[in-house]
Structure formats: C-alpha cells, structure tokens
Amino acid sequence: MTIGLKQVRLKVCTWLRKKIVDPLLQILSRGAEPKQLAFSGALGITLGIFPICGVTIFLCGLAIALLGSLCHAPTVMLANFIATPIELSLIIPFLRFGESITGGSHFSLTSDALKKVFTGEASHELLLSILRALLGWIVAAPFILAGLYILFLPCFAILVSKFSGTVLPSSPKIPLIQPHAELKVKDLIPVTLET
Numbered sequence: 470m471t472i473g474l475k476q477v478r479l480k481v482c483t484w485l486r487k488k489i490v491d492p493l494l495q496i497l498s499r500g501a502e503p504k505q506l507a508f509s510g511a512l513g514i515t516l517g518i519f520p521i522c523g524v525t526i527f528l529c530g531l532a533i534a535l536l537g538s539l540c541h542a543p544t545v546m547l548a549n550f551i552a553t554p555i556e557l558s559l560i561i562p563f564l565r566f567g568e569s570i571t572g573g574s575h576f577s578l579t580s581d582a583l584k585k586v587f588t589g590e591a592s593h594e595l596l597l598s599i600l601r602a603l604l605g606w607i608v609a610a611p612f613i614l615a616g617l618y619i620l621f622l623p624c625f626a627i628l629v630s631k632f633s634g635t636v637l638p639s640s641p642k643i644p645l646i647q648p649h650a651e652l653k654v655k656d657l658i659p660v661t662l663e664t
Contacts, residue, residue: 492547497632502543503625509541510625512616513548515610517538518556520563523551523558563609567601570608570639576601 496506501552516528529549533542576598624626 489547489551492543495633496541496543496547497628499633501544501629503622503629505539505541505623506629507618507621508539508542509544510548510621511614512536513541513545514552514555515614516545516615517552518559518606520556520560520606521599522556523553525611564598564602564607565605566609567603568598568603570604571601573597573601615645 501567510533513529516532517525518523519528526546526549529545533540564576567573576594
C-alpha cells in the first residue's frame with residue numbers, strides 16, 4: 470500500500486514540476502518585469518475562475534489580444550491553467566453572490582437539475598442562475614484582480630531578482646532562447662590592408 474502511495478506521490482510531483490514549476494522558471498529566467506508578471510498572473514487567475522467551464526481559454530486569448538504588450542501571454546495562460554480546479558469550486562459561491570445582488574431566490578442544486586442540464590431540458594430558472602453566477606463573477610472580478618496583483622507583486626519581484634539571468638537546462642519540448650550575440654560587419658568581412 471505504501472509503495473503505491475509513493476508512486477502516486479512521485480507521479481504527482483513529476484507532473485507538477487513539468488506542468489507548473491518548469492514553465493514558471495522558464496518565464497522568470499527570461500527577465501520579464503515583476504509588475505507585468507504580477508498583472509498577468511492576476512489576470513490569468515481572475516479569468517480562469519470564470520463560472521462557465523471551457524470558456525476561460527478564449528477569455529484569456531481575447532485579453533492577450535486586447536492588452537498586447539501590457540500583459541505577458543505565457544504567464545496569463547499558466548495562471549489560467551493553475552486556476553482550473555479553483556474555477557470549479559467557486560461556481561456556487563458566485564451563484565450565491567449573484568443571487569444576493571439581484572435578490573433572487575436560491576436555485577436548488579439537485580441531481581434532477583443537473584440531469585435536466587445534460588438532457589437539454591434546462592428551465593428558465595437554470596438560465597437565470599447561470600446569469601446570476603456571471604453577475605457574481607463580474608462584480609467580484611475587479612476586487613479579485615486587484616487583490617491578486619497586490620499579493621503577486623512582491624512575490625514576482627523576489628522571484629525575478631532571484632531567477633532572472635539564470636540559465637536553466639533546456640527542456641526537449643521548449644528550448645531556451647540563446648542570448649543574441651551582436652556581430653559587426655567588420656567581423657564578417659576580412660579586412661585587407663592596402664599600402
């Protein structure tokens with residue numbers, strides 16, 4: 470039993486390192502600004518907890534396209550990936566928050582309601598509950614974004630100062646970009662001396 474548990478723990482640790490830690494170290498080693506990384510991480514998590522599953526990747530892509538150089542695309546996508554389990558756990562709190570904002574009745578979350586969703590027999594009440602969850606997220610999102618930015622800024626400042634310029638071993642899938650060496654024209658063309 471303990472051998473199986475150790476194997477599972479090893480696989481989970483390997484997966485976490487491969488999917489989260491290594492990409493984060495790659496981002497930090499390339500020397501991005503801590504403010505940009507903090508904003509991008511906060512934005513990725515805020516968009517990643519959007520209460521409709523499967524939509525967050527498109528929201529992140531849209532935000533990256535609209536914000537351009539103001540955000541760091543790999544950090545937004547990594548934070549979105551990290552936020553996926555959190556997204557599922559926050560759907561009901563966003564629903565309840567939206568219900569309290571609108572003063573609507575509580576939507577009872579039963580297995581029958583879930584069955585109606587999967588069979589396509591969703592009622593008007595279910596549609597209203599989805600809209601209330603969206604309203605809860607829309608109202609909470611600016612506060613979540615600001616709070617995460619304030620939390621992430623000192624963290625990324627420390628991490629960037631520690632890991633920027635560090636040469637990390639290259640992954641077979643994601644090679645590190647080598648520093649650009651400047652060449653001058655005179656280095657390429659042999660010089661002939663005329664006397």
